Amino acid sequence: MNLVMIAGVVITLLTAPLVLIQLRNHPRGLFILFFAEMWERFSYYGMRGLLIFYLTQHFLFDDKTAQGQYGAYTSLVYLLPLIGGLLADRFLGSRKAIAFGALLLVAGHFTMAFEGKPVVQVLTYNQASYDFQVIGRADARQVKLKVGDGAYDYGPSADGGLVVKGLPANAPLPAVLPKGSYQLTTRAETPVFKSIMFMALSLIIMGVGFLKANISSIVGQLYPERDPRRDPGFTLYYYGINLGSFWAGILCGWLGQSFGWSWGFGAAGVGMLLGYVVFMLGKPLLEGKGEPPNPVALAKPIVGPLNGEWLIYLLGLAGVPIVWLLVQHNSIVGYLLGAGSVLVLGYLIYFMVTQCTKVERERMTLALVLIAGAVVFWTLFEQAGSSLNQFAERNTDLSIGLGQQMTAAQTQSFNPGFILLFAPVFSAIWAYLGRRKWDPNPAVKFGLGLLQVGAGFFVLVWGAQFADASFKVPVVFLALAYLLHSTGELCLSPVGLSQMTKLATPAVISTIMATWFLASSWAQWLGGKVAQLTASETVAGQVLDPGKALVTYAHVFRMVGLWGIGAGVLMLIASPILKTWAHGASDTDPQQPEPTAPTLDGERQAVNPRAIRADRRA
Numbered sequence: 001m002n003l004v005m006i007a008g009v010v011i012t013l014l015t016a017p018l019v020l021i022q023l024r025n026h027p028r029g030l031f032i033l034f035f036a037e038m039w040e041r042f043s044y045y046g047m048r049g050l051l052i053f054y055l056t057q058h059f060l061f062d063d064k065t066a067q068g069q070y071g072a073y074t075s076l077v078y079l080l081p082l083i084g085g086l087l088a089d090r091f092l093g094s095r096k097a098i099a100f101g102a103l104l105l106v107a108g109h110f111t112m113a114f115e116g117k118p119v120v121q122v123l124t125y126n127q128a129s130y131d132f133q134v135i136g137r138a139d140a141r142q143v144k145l146k147v148g149d150g151a152y153d154y155g156p157s158a159d160g161g162l163v164v165k166g167l168p169a170n171a172p173l174p175a176v177l178p179k180g181s182y183q184l185t186t187r188a189e190t191p192v193f194k195s196i197m198f199m200a201l202s203l204i205i206m207g208v209g210f211l212k213a214n215i216s217s218i219v220g221q222l223y224p225e226r227d228p229r230r231d232p233g234f235t236l237y238y239y240g241i242n243l244g245s246f247w248a249g250i251l252c253g254w255l256g257q258s259f260g261w262s263w264g265f266g267a268a269g270v271g272m273l274l275g276y277v278v279f280m281l282g283k284p285l286l287e288g289k290g291e292p293p294n295p296v297a298l299a300k301p302i303v304g305p306l307n308g309e310w311l312i313y314l315l316g317l318a319g320v321p322i323v324w325l326l327v328q329h330n331s332i333v334g335y336l337l338g339a340g341s342v343l344v345l346g347y348l349i350y351f352m353v354t355q356c357t358k359v360e361r362e363r364m365t366l367a368l369v370l371i372a373g374a375v376v377f378w379t380l381f382e383q384a385g386s387s388l389n390q391f392a393e394r395n396t397d398l399s400i401g402l403g404q405q406m407t408a409a410q411t412q413s414f415n416p417g418f419i420l421l422f423a424p425v426f427s428a429i430w431a432y433l434g435r436r437k438w439d440p441n442p443a444v445k446f447g448l449g450l451l452q453v454g455a456g457f458f459v460l461v462w463g464a465q466f467a468d469a470s471f472k473v474p475v476v477f478l479a480l481a482y483l484l485h486s487t488g489e490l491c492l493s494p495v496g497l498s499q500m501t502k503l504a505t506p507a508v509i510s511t512i513m514a515t516w517f518l519a520s521s522w523a524q525w526l527g528g529k530v531a532q533l534t535a536s537e538t539v540a541g542q543v544l545d546p547g548k549a550l551v552t553y554a555h556v557f558r559m560v561g562l563w564g565i566g567a568g569v570l571m572l573i574a575s576p577i578l579k580t581w582a583h584g585a586s587d588t589d590p591q592q593p594e595p596t597a598p599t600l601d602g603e604r605q606a607v608n609p610r611a612i613r614a615d616r617r618a
Contacts, residue, residue, distance in 0.1 A: 004406045008250045008413065012243065015420045019239045026233050027222040029289065032282030034240040037215055039275030040102070041244035043109050044208070046252030046268035048074075048385050049412035053393065054261050056541050057141070059194055060119040060186050063390070063535035068330040070386050071528015073201050075333050076326060078521040080209030082514060085217075087210075091298055092312055094214035094221075094290035095283070100313055101210030102276040108203030109269035113262040116193030121540035123162075124183040125173045131187075132540040138257035138407045139398060143540040147171055156545040160537075184539065202323040206316055214290070221289040235427075239420070244271070246416035253409030264409075330528060337522055344515050351508055360505045362581040366443075367503040367512055369578060370496070371519045373446045376567045377492055378523035379530060380453045380560050381485055384415060386531035387556070388478070391460070394536070394543050395550045397472040406475070414479055418486035426490040442495045443578040447571035449492025454564020456484035457557040464554040471546040502585045530560060 023031055051073070055066035088097035121132040123145065133151050135142045144151035145164055153165040161179040164171075188194065219237050223230040248268070256264020292298045298308045306314070326333055348368070352361045392398065393408035400406055433439040440448070463477025497516065504512035533556045536549040543549045571578075 002254075002406075003400050003402060003404050004250055004254070004410055004413075008247060008417075011246070011417055011420055015239070016243065019236055022232065022236055026229055026236065027287070028285040029222045029282070029287060030219065030233055030237065032278060032285050033215060033219055033222075034237055036098075036102075036275045036279040036282070037237065038240035038244035039271045039278065040105065040211065040215075041241050042248045042252075043105060043268040043272035043275070044204075044248075045245040045412065045416075046248035046256075046271060047109060047112060047204070047265055049249050049253050049389065049409040050256040050261065050264045052386050052389050053257065053409065054115075054197075056390075056538065058115060058118050058261055058541075059188075059197070060121055060538075060541055063538060064532045067386050067528050067531040067535065069327070071525050071531065072327050072330040072333045073205065074382065074385070074524040075337070075521045075528070076205045076323060077208050078517065078524055079337075080205055080323075081212045082517055084209040084211070085214060087312055088214045088217075089293070091292065091294075091308055093292035093295075093298075094218050095286065096290075096292065096309065097210045097214045098218075098279065098290070099276070100316065101207045101212075101214075102272065102279060104203050104207030104316070105211065105272045106207075106269060106276055108200045108207055109265060109272050111196060111200035111203060112265035113269060114193065114196055114200075115261045115265075116190040116196070120187045120189070122185045122187050124185065125177060125181065128172060130173070134540055137260075138393075139405055141542065143542045147173065154539070156548070162539075162544075198324050198328055199320070201327050202320045205323050205327065206320050210316065218286065218290040222287070239423075242416045242419045242423075246413050246420060249410055249413030249416065253407050253412060257407040257409050330525070334525055337518070337525055340518055341522070344511065344518060348508065348511060348515065351505075351511075355507070356505060359583045363503040363583060363585055364505060364508075364512070366578055366581040367500055368515075369574075370442060370446055370499055370503075371516055373450060373567060373571055374492070374496055374516070375519045375523050375526070376563065377446075377450055377453055377488070378520060379526045380457070380564050381489065382524055382527040383531060383560070384412065384482075384485070386528065387534040387553070388481075390534070391553050392475075392478055394546060395464075395467070395472055395553060396475055396478050397468060398475050400475065411475075411478060411482070414482035415486050415489075418483050419490070422487060423490060426487075430494075441575060441579045441582070442499050443571055443575035445491045445495050447568045447575060449488040450564050450568030450571060452484045452488030452491065452564075452568075454561045454566075454568060456481040456488070457561035457564065459484065461554050461558045461561065464550055467550055471550045473550075503582065530556070533559075 023034065052066055052070055055061045055069060056063065061069065084097060084101065088094050092100075118134065121143075123130045123132065131146050133144050133146050135144070145154050146152075147164070147167065148171070150168075152167055155163050155165065157163045157176055157178065159179050162177040162182065164173070164175050164177070167173075167175045216234075216237070219234060220230065223233060248271070252264045252267050255267050292309075301307050302311055326336075348364070352364055356364065389408060389412065392411040396408070396411075398405045398408065398411075430439060459477055459481045460473070463473040463480075466477070467473050497513075500512050500516050501509065534553055536552060537544045
């Protein structure tokens with residue numbers, strides 16, 4: 001067992017026993033939802049941690065294309081749960097929607113495991129073609145240019161061209177290829193697998209749309225009104241989410257980059273299948289929660305023999321080709337987000353001007369300010385799966401001692417690992433401050449979160465000064481950056497959705513929630529655009545000039561770090577004014593402070609009963 005897995009076991013043993021003991025004091029259905037969602041998050045983050053490498057190293061997408069595809073994928077993952085939540089609330093019920101979404105996810109993850117032969121990079125010079133040869137995986141991955149019977153190392157020339165090292169004097173091409181004198185193309189032995197990959201992503205997006213919008217709502221239904229176990233129950237549930245995400249980074253990241261993509265994606269599929277089995281076998285323990293609101297109407301034939309339930313399933317499957325088209329066109333996703341934003345914000349502004357009192361108008365304005373701050377935070381935070389993942393692979397020394405290394409994808413375990421360790425600490429801090437009426441107002445917490453996510457990028461800029469001769473930064477700097485991002489998340493995340501439910505006028509609470517989710521999707525899309533700024537020239541999926549890549553990363557990280565810190569400073573300066581706009585709606589009862597749950601990505605919310613039914617992401 002390597003050091004990464006040993007560390008994973010230690011962190012799990014330090015945090016899990018108390019959680020498992022506490023589960024005995026809750027409805028038995030929570031145990032089922034805990035493990036079902038743990039495996040679902042294992043599958044999602046296991047696949048996500050490998051995706052950017054799969055695109056750039058297997059299909060040989062250039063950086064900008066891969067980061068755009070990644071942004072489109074994650075943006076749609078956050079957008080479709082709006083539709084899935086609506087269908088569950090009106091027709092299917094949460095349980096059936098979860099089961100259908102889980103099946104789509106199982107199909108999607110296992111489809112990702114069909115990788116086919118890797119795409120080959122081809123260099124053409126004077127009408128002759130030469131293939132690049134790839135040997136090894138992860139940090140041991142080597143790319144050489146095949147010329148005749150030999151394979152040769154290469155590097156960048158002074159003018160941005162190519163230098164082939166060790167070529168014999170009688171070689172059919174020169175050792176120095178000036179920029180523009182040659183062409184780089186790709187050759188796919190089995191091009192159909194690219195379409196299969198996009199189909200797999202589409203199935204996953206549709207599956208997440210049906211599942212993620214609904215599983216946490218059943219958690220809330222397990223408890224009677226005013227049951228004091230409800231908030232602790234959500235805390236335990238979110239621990240399962242982070243535990244699954246943590247081990248996804250460790251196991252899928254190791255399997256995918258050490259043994260083959262199909263191993264990593266296959267492990268994610270096995271995790272999702274286990275989640276589905278646990279959920280289906282545990283149906284009796286849910287005690288009838290999450291059933292359709294009108295089962296008689298749902299079972300009634302609508303089109304021939306098809307009833308409402310099967311019609312929704314078929315429409316969901318019919319939507320997969322549409323998603324297949326969208327996920328390949330990041331610009332179309334951007335246009336859809338823009339159109340949706342104009343409509344939603346236009347309606348909200350009209351409502352605020354014509355229907356709201358001064359107090360209501362100021363509360364809703366505060367909600368929109370917090371949403372804008374969240375967009376900035378998550379845009380920077382979500383570099384984790386794209387630019388930070390590639391920085392780990394290209395410009396980070398992943399040595400962890402005793403002659404061992406972690407894979408780049410395994411660095412995705414840093415954030416959930418820190419959440420597992422520090423969420424109880426932050427929860428105790430907020431509770432302590434709340435009892436003494438010192439709890440910072442939401443604008444201050446947002447400001448602190450933004451400051452920390454920006455500071456995390458400056459840690460990497462600082463670390464660039466300690467790069468070795470191969471332009472690789474010690475992994476400790478990447479770990480420190482993720483630590484700051486995680487503590488920033490624990491400042492900002494728990495108050496987000498909670499504040500939306502407190503500040504929104506009842507008549508438009510659903511619209512405000514939709515705006516929050518739309519903003520989350522925007523953050524993913526914008527995150528893809530930010531990641532594209534870090535793009536480097538690659539040959540056969542390997543950076544041509546690591547030194548230049550490090551300079552580019554440092555420049556972009558400095559820029560986005562300033563965005564985060566600047567937004568945080570503005571939020572802190574404005575917080576005294578913003579606090580007055582809440583008109584007491586954001587105040588907490590010092591006897592019952594709002595508990596915080598371990599959070600990760602789609603589960604950013606306070607454990608607040610008022611937010612349970614409104615939350616369509618967690």
